[in-house]
Amino acid sequence: MKHAPLSDQDYQRLEDTLQRFAAQGAMSLERLDGFFAALLSGPDPLPPEECLPLILGSAFDDEDAFSSPKAIEQFAHLVSGHWHDIAHTLQRKRDFAPWLTADAAGEVHGNDWAEGFYDGMQLMHEDWNLLFDDADAAPALAPILALAFERHPDPEMRPFLDGASREQKDEWLAQIGDAVPKIHHFFAAIRARIAAELAAEDK
Template identity: 60%
Template sequence: MSHTPLSDADYQRLAATLNRFLPQQGMNLERLDGFFAALLCGPEQIKPTECLPAIIGDAFDDDAAFTSDKALEQFVRLLGGHWLDIAATLREDSGFQPWLDADAAGEIRGNDWAEGFAEGMQLLNEDWGLLFDDPEQAPLLEPILTLAFERNPDPEVQVPALTPEQREQCLAALSDAVHGIYRFFAAIRQQLEQEEEALERQQRH
């Protein structure tokens, strides 16, 4: 199945639509990128459309969120396109680059991306326990969770504010971490896919 990557204009449209829903607890593009990366790396594939309530927040229940069915369809198409862009990069093992936007001060902090990734992990919390419990592979999560917990309001899990050097190290480690996590769960994903196919075959006969 060939997929045409989204264009720069597509990404501008996607970002603009997401930004409209920020006041309603929606995700920006950086956070969405982390969220999708976690879902695609994890053991069980969840479709992006199943996550619309998490992506656009309270706008999901707002009939006026989209001006028309066509506008909603276009948004879902762009979401799907971004999902397929990440999936292709991970499948081809071709240098995943997290989508990181500069803040108002022009600094790339990475917190939104990491918080999105952590949110994606929470959807299948028990399955991710396999990675946490693996002493060799668990360190892959360190740069992600460090950035994810830096702004956490709970003082028990909050990470002290990072120095610029520490932040740089975490950001530089994200790409390898994502690829490593994707490979870690690959066998489980394959097994689930085979079980699903077997079930479908049974239902057909």
């Protein structure tokens, strides 16, 4: 089946809907992008519909959040579309570009994206140890985790106590595009090996 990516208008509608529920704990589009990147590049991709409670926060259980069942269906379609856009990029081994939003001053920080990625890792945190334990692949996580922990409430968990420099942040941000495909390749190779072993056992 040919992939049909979301349009700019679709992404604007998705972003507007998420912003409408921000006060109820919904993810921003930037955080959602990081979250999906982790789920799709990690040990075992989870379908987007299973993640709606995490994406929408308390709005998921709010009967008045959406005006109609049709509106809920349209939102789910947009979420699924973004999921498939990321999946298509990773499966086709194309350049990965994280969705990063600039602040009022025009600066891009990437912390929301990285925190979303870390949220995704926590859903299958034990399986992610396979990556942490691999000396060659583990460095791909370094820039993502540095950004994810930069705003941690415990100062001792932050990569720099006084905050990272703009130059350092730009370096981390630039590394994300290579890091996510490397992580995806690492876990895809493991899944392929396991599938081959199971197929061999069935013969």
